[in-house]
Amino acid sequence: MEPVFKMSRQEKTAMILRYLHRCKRYFAAGLVCACLSMILNAVTPQIIRITVDSILGAAETSETPSSTLLSAQSALQRIGGWLGKEDWGSLLSPAALRANAVSALWMAACAVLAVAVLRGFCSYGQRMYLAKGSEAFVKGIRDDLYNHIQRLSFAWHTAHSTGDMIQRCTSDVDIIRRFVCNQLMEVVRTVFLIVLYLSIMFSMNVKLSLVALAFIPVVGISSGVFYRRISSRFKLADEAEGALTTCAQENLTGVRVVRAFGRERYEVERFNEKNEAFSRLWIRLGKLLSVYWASGTLLTCLQVMTIILVGTWETVHGGMTLGEFLAFVTYNEALTWPVRALGRVLSDMSKAGVSMDRVGYILRAPEEEDDPQAQEMPQAGDIVFNHVSFGYEGQPVLRDVSFTIPQGSTFAILGATGSGKSTMVHLLTRLYDLKEGEGSITLGGVDIRHLRRAQLRRRIGLVLQEPFLFSRTIRENIAATHPQASEADLRHAAAVACVDEAITEFADGYETLVGERGVTLSGGQKQRVAIARTLLSGAPVMVFDDSLSAVDAQTDAKIRQALKKNLKGITTILISHRVTTLMQADRILVLDGGRVADIGTHSQLIARPGIYKEIYDIQMSSDDRRWLDGETEGTAQKGGER
Numbered sequence: 001m002e003p004v005f006k007m008s009r010q011e012k013t014a015m016i017l018r019y020l021h022r023c024k025r026y027f028a029a030g031l032v033c034a035c036l037s038m039i040l041n042a043v044t045p046q047i048i049r050i051t052v053d054s055i056l057g058a059a060e061t062s063e064t065p066s067s068t069l070l071s072a073q074s075a076l077q078r079i080g081g082w083l084g085k086e087d088w089g090s091l092l093s094p095a096a097l098r099a100n101a102v103s104a105l106w107m108a109a110c111a112v113l114a115v116a117v118l119r120g121f122c123s124y125g126q127r128m129y130l131a132k133g134s135e136a137f138v139k140g141i142r143d144d145l146y147n148h149i150q151r152l153s154f155a156w157h158t159a160h161s162t163g164d165m166i167q168r169c170t171s172d173v174d175i176i177r178r179f180v181c182n183q184l185m186e187v188v189r190t191v192f193l194i195v196l197y198l199s200i201m202f203s204m205n206v207k208l209s210l211v212a213l214a215f216i217p218v219v220g221i222s223s224g225v226f227y228r229r230i231s232s233r234f235k236l237a238d239e240a241e242g243a244l245t246t247c248a249q250e251n252l253t254g255v256r257v258v259r260a261f262g263r264e265r266y267e268v269e270r271f272n273e274k275n276e277a278f279s280r281l282w283i284r285l286g287k288l289l290s291v292y293w294a295s296g297t298l299l300t301c302l303q304v305m306t307i308i309l310v311g312t313w314e315t316v317h318g319g320m321t322l323g324e325f326l327a328f329v330t331y332n333e334a335l336t337w338p339v340r341a342l343g344r345v346l347s348d349m350s351k352a353g354v355s356m357d358r359v360g361y362i363l364r365a366p367e368e369e370d371d372p373q374a375q376e377m378p379q380a381g382d383i384v385f386n387h388v389s390f391g392y393e394g395q396p397v398l399r400d401v402s403f404t405i406p407q408g409s410t411f412a413i414l415g416a417t418g419s420g421k422s423t424m425v426h427l428l429t430r431l432y433d434l435k436e437g438e439g440s441i442t443l444g445g446v447d448i449r450h451l452r453r454a455q456l457r458r459r460i461g462l463v464l465q466e467p468f469l470f471s472r473t474i475r476e477n478i479a480a481t482h483p484q485a486s487e488a489d490l491r492h493a494a495a496v497a498c499v500d501e502a503i504t505e506f507a508d509g510y511e512t513l514v515g516e517r518g519v520t521l522s523g524g525q526k527q528r529v530a531i532a533r534t535l536l537s538g539a540p541v542m543v544f545d546d547s548l549s550a551v552d553a554q555t556d557a558k559i560r561q562a563l564k565k566n567l568k569g570i571t572t573i574l575i576s577h578r579v580t581t582l583m584q585a586d587r588i589l590v591l592d593g594g595r596v597a598d599i600g601t602h603s604q605l606i607a608r609p610g611i612y613k614e615i616y617d618i619q620m621s622s623d624d625r626r627w628l629d630g631e632t633e634g635t636a637q638k639g640g641e642r
Helices: 009-055 067-082 086-092 094-099 101-150 154-158 162-204 206-253 255-260 264-316 322-364 421-428 453-459 474-481 487-496 500-504 523-537 553-566 602-606 611-619 622-628
Strands: 383-392 395-405 410-415 440-443 460-463 541-545 571-575 587-592 595-600
Touching: 009 101, 009 162, 009 322, 101 162, 101 322, 162 206, 162 322, 206 255, 206 264, 206 322, 255 264, 264 322, 383 421, 395 421, 395 587, 395 595, 410 421, 410 611, 421 541, 421 571, 453 460, 460 523, 474 487, 474 523, 487 500, 487 523, 487 553, 500 523, 523 541, 523 553, 587 602, 587 611, 595 602, 595 611, 602 611
Parallel strands: 410 571, 410 587, 460 541, 541 571
Antiparallel strands: 383 395, 383 440, 587 595
């Protein structure tokens, strides 16, 4: 279920203005071009009006020029004065136009063409500047979202599905962009258009203009009713899209598991179920949209029919000329679509409102914060767990755990699944923080809650059981912790992790692409590449969280020997289910149900009854004992990934 979060109108407005501020010059230029284009578009009906009334003889009964014609004469007179042609104004007199009808028609055609060319330039500027503003606007949102997500806590990430977060950062952001950069700009453009055209229409015929104006509130009220009904349905559709995205993302990520267990049919049915629910919601939404647009079309037809009837009556009875009637109908037609589009703007407003709530939920999530009086990271020191207790959502995992890891030692942790081994690593790296009363963890005598997370995590190298490799080359994956590392250092880290030889066997060697775009590495190879990546970081504390589980015992031993040789002076923490991985550690901690069951060296632990002794006896077959005693090279298959 999606977390409930709703921004106020003021917060949404502030959010839009914050990102618009970065690209305001583009939108300002685009709006200027749009307004100029509309003004030029208003000129064309006036040219048609003059042509019909003065050139084609429709106004022969009156020698009094219209106000539009007088304005055109005045403008042409001024232009002629600048060019030394004072008689140009007389060219637009009714008598002159009728006397030279053919020339006047050519002049009208050229005027229409000139206006169209100028409109073309304005339209180009409008689209270009709005496109630049649109991309700058959405880039700002994406940058802030991505940067903010990088600073959210590990607990926040584990509580939210990846597919839903991706949908919020892509589809929802795009909905906001379309509304702000297209629909909101369309509102400004429509308001300017209504004011401009109604001013011209009222100057031609007040009665007919009032008829046209009467339909605008009707369209506005119907759009408002539609807006209230559509908002909740858009929210449900967005949630369904997030669930559908999550389903697809999980299937693609877990493709190996799906294939291995023959779950294709189940996954298809699961996807179809969510897809069907998503489709039903959009079909319901489509029905509502259809009703709205159909009713809008009916209102538009009624308005046009009314304008034609009233306008014809006015023309026949001398209330306006034929040219004025044709120009009026043109202006009315030009107003029809923008006014109807207000409904679409309101529907997009509802979608954008839901999307802003969903995006705002991420942006409002609290980031990880360091102690304002955070201390500098100590160069070295012991790691001490002092009466640590911790749980997830009220379920206790660690119970009063206390132990010390001396600096430079190798410390091992053994325990059953769910005993809290990985939780201790998460606490040590501050992926989770201890609360007051839950004990403390110190490094070099300093409580890690008083250290900066970034510094702490740079000083602790971590290799997980299921390492994540980026869809890049093997070289880039290993060098992720130290991009400036030399070739020799990189190869040395790979050699210590016993993966250099395997890498060189690939056709492209270290330039081999891994992940979706390249060769898929085996589980053991991935773990060893991750070990090499951590070794290259040179961190003074290294944690291997069951990171040798996918290699055989012989390769495990080689890696441990190489680590012991190359990690002198480095505090090493080994976590594993395999006794052979832990037995050479300086001290071994045994966890049972979140408590410290035992602690000591390998020889001490097998000398007394307990969990460690039981696991040792179970895991150590006779072949394993001979291999450990050096009687044989072992029974593990060479190359050794399971």
